[in-house]
Amino acid sequence: MPKFMPFAGTMLKNLFSKPVTTSYPEKPAVYPERSRGHVEIAVDQCIMCGLCSRNCPPRAITVDRAAGTWTINRFDCVQCGYCTEVCPKKCLTIIPGYQTPGTEKKEAVYHKPAPEKKEEA
Amino acid sequence: MASKKSVVPFGPQHPVLPEPIHLDLVLDDEKVVEAIPSIGFVHRGLESLVKKKDFKEMQYVVERTCGICSFMHGMTYCETIEHIMDVEVPVRGRYLRTIWCEMSRLHSHMLWLGLLADAFGFESLFYQCWRMREQILDMFEASTGGRVIFSVNAPGGVLKDMPSDMLHAFVEKLDGFETELHKIADIFLNDYTVLTRLKGVGILTPEEAHDLGAAGPMLRASGIARDTRKLGYAAYGDLDFDIITSDDCDSFARCDVRIREMYQSIQLIKQAVDKIPEGDIAVPVKGNPEGEYFMRVEQPRGEAIYYAKGNGTKFLERIRIRTPTFANIPALLKTLKGCQLSDVPLLILTIDPCISCTER
Numbered sequence: 001m002p003k004f005m006p007f008a009g010t011m012l013k014n015l016f017s018k019p020v021t022t023s024y025p026e027k028p029a030v031y032p033e034r035s036r037g038h039v040e041i042a043v044d045q046c047i048m049c050g051l052c053s054r055n056c057p058p059r060a061i062t063v064d065r066a067a068g069t070w071t072i073n074r075f076d077c078v079q080c081g082y083c084t085e086v087c088p089k090k091c092l093t094i095i096p097g098y099q100t101p102g103t104e105k106k107e108a109v110y111h112k113p114a115p116e117k118k119e120e121a
Numbered sequence: 122m123a124s125k126k127s128v129v130p131f132g133p134q135h136p137v138l139p140e141p142i143h144l145d146l147v148l149d150d151e152k153v154v155e156a157i158p159s160i161g162f163v164h165r166g167l168e169s170l171v172k173k174k175d176f177k178e179m180q181y182v183v184e185r186t187c188g189i190c191s192f193m194h195g196m197t198y199c200e201t202i203e204h205i206m207d208v209e210v211p212v213r214g215r216y217l218r219t220i221w222c223e224m225s226r227l228h229s230h231m232l233w234l235g236l237l238a239d240a241f242g243f244e245s246l247f248y249q250c251w252r253m254r255e256q257i258l259d260m261f262e263a264s265t266g267g268r269v270i271f272s273v274n275a276p277g278g279v280l281k282d283m284p285s286d287m288l289h290a291f292v293e294k295l296d297g298f299e300t301e302l303h304k305i306a307d308i309f310l311n312d313y314t315v316l317t318r319l320k321g322v323g324i325l326t327p328e329e330a331h332d333l334g335a336a337g338p339m340l341r342a343s344g345i346a347r348d349t350r351k352l353g354y355a356a357y358g359d360l361d362f363d364i365i366t367s368d369d370c371d372s373f374a375r376c377d378v379r380i381r382e383m384y385q386s387i388q389l390i391k392q393a394v395d396k397i398p399e400g401d402i403a404v405p406v407k408g409n410p411e412g413e414y415f416m417r418v419e420q421p422r423g424e425a426i427y428y429a430k431g432n433g434t435k436f437l438e439r440i441r442i443r444t445p446t447f448a449n450i451p452a453l454l455k456t457l458k459g460c461q462l463s464d465v466p467l468l469i470l471t472i473d474p475c476i477s478c479t480e481r
Contacts, residue, residue, distance in 0.1 A: 002313040010304070011245060020252050032259075034281070036266035057178045080181045080272045085280065094266070 031096035036079040043110040045091035052083035068112040075105045133162045137466035140476040156457040167481045175435040187478035190420045192225045195274035197418045201429045202276040205410040211401040214278035219356040223386040228257040229421035230379045233473045240470045241318040278403025288394045306380045319373035323456035323468045335452040336445040337423020341366045342374035349419035375471045422473045446479040
């Protein structure tokens with residue numbers, strides 16, 4: 001038997017209830033712990049093996065072993081997390097917080113600190 | 122005197138349809154005599170990327186075929202590779218895949234219900250459906266880290282585990298979702314105005330559905346009990362469920378089948394959470410695929426077919442994806458014949474079109 005206006009109750013309730021959405025910049029967004037926002041590197045632990053660069057599906061990472069730099073083009077990165085899977089030292093992590101918009105495609109360069117020279121005994 | 126026929130172009134840009142399909146509707150007065158489709162507006166050439174991406178990277182390409190059944194595309198691809206390489210995925214990994222698959226079905230059907238409400242002009246119902254869908258997306262984000270693209274599949278298993286407290290929290294959330302679904306379903310299945318738009322519109326007889334190769338809810342709404350989940354991929358072999366069908370063969374039947382499938386999905390997730398064993402979630406995969414395999418899987422929209430052929434190198438030789446929307450287009454054209462012009466957007470929606478994944 002068809003019903004007439006079964007939605008009226010929901011609509012009346014909606015009139016007097018708060019919106020489901022939050023007013024974003026005013027109230028900051030809360031991301032879950034596992035949210036894939038961007039790739040972070042603990043560059044001092046990096047051994048410059050270049051596995052992340054070779055396996056990155058959009059080829060966003062470049063590793064320069066001679067110069068000791070690890071570079072990521074954050075605008076090319078698709079946050080798939082494959083680099084964190086292949087990293088042998090597990091120094092790559094993917095953490096919440098999305099890439100902010102920009103007007104030009106800048107690369108983020110990380111320099112590996114020079115190893116401290118051991119003092120001769 | 123023979124009446125003069127006119128041709129109305131419909132799409133690829135149309136307010137009711139965000140999907141780029143073009144139809145030339147041959148009209149006799151307001152009645153559609155014939156519909157001539159043309160597709161190919163968003164071809165991206167994903168399949169040919171196998172030449173540039175190795176078989177492990179390809180997973181991340183394949184799951185971008187579709188924004189709704191992203192998880193199922195990734196899973197099917199990985200299962201195809203696993204069959205070629207004779208890799209046995211741990212039982213827990215297979216259960217996790219099943220849970221994510223059913224969550225995908227829930228949010229896909231919820232999205233479809235919203236779009237259907239939008240197609241017949243029920244804006245507030247549309248927003249209610251999408252508000253509910255958001256709960257499932259939040260669950261996806263909490264468990265996989267992504268709302269649309271999940272990146273949790275890999276040949277050999279899954280990359281992320283769901284701890285037991287997370288699974289039970291999800292079951293609790295699904296209980297709340299089910300209560301809300303009862304209210305929403307009541308409107309779709311019983312509201313007078315909704316029924317006038319859906320009942321008896323777009324009849325597709327069981328013979329036609331079979332002959333035209335319809336798939337998924339479109340086929341099951343015509344009374345044919347065919348569900349690829351019964352083949353037992355992932356952990357479906359261990360779960361107990363019936364194939365949902367309807368004998369009405371019209372748009373209302375398609376809506377009814379999808380709503381009942383959502384209740385079934387919730388039950389399947391609960392069953393899987395009860396039965397999921399402890400253990401590993403993935404096994405390491407060594408070597409390169411050599412051989413070929415066909416894989417069939419039941420996506421929210423119907424049956425998808427994957428074919429992959431490896432030649433012993435890390436690059437696959439060929440990958441072929443056939444998506445359910447492609448299978449449903451002939452059936453759509455059949456239902457369009459003889460309908461009113463005002464029912465065309467609604468009928469296109471009842472096949473749950475995903476043209477972007479059809480064209481890949």
